[in-house]
Amino acid sequence: TQQGLSYVGITDQGKMTIGYRDDYESVKNTLRECTGAGVILVKDSAIQSGHGTGRDPRTAIGYTSNDIVWMLAVDGRHGTLGMTYAEMGSIFKGLGCVDAVNLDGGGSTQMLVRDPQTGKISMRNWPSDPTNGAGGQERPRLNAWAIVKK
DSSP: OOSSSEEEEEETTSOEEEEEGGGHHHHGGGEEEEEEEOOEEEETTEEOOOSOOOOBOEEEEEEETTOOEEEEEEOOBTTBOOBOHHHHHHHHHHTTEEEEEEEEEGGGOOOEEEOTTTOOEEEOSOOOSOSTTSOOOOOSSOOOOOOOOO
């Protein structure tokens, strides 16, 4: 019930866009890349409310009016609390995002980062899927958004 509520995409002009599912048909021909998403956390610089108070691992993305893109992965379970949608929205609002959306959560929350000096890729969070009950298991198959320098 928390997925397929919205979309996040890159327009033909190379700009990020986030919108509600009902708006997708009117913009789909202007998108270069797109994926379905979940709860919209920030829309038009306003934190969105009414999405429950549960704390979970979460993965989200947002952008500012001057095209800075922020991605956030929050751990949860196995010794960490996770965050609510409102807390995530507050972080994105604090970063100056005009729009932000939750992508997924739970064991799907994984963030990999490549060290620019060594080229080594490492996981920067603790996935919540269990390994002997302790968390830390990577998913065998995944979807991903990658940010690369041209």
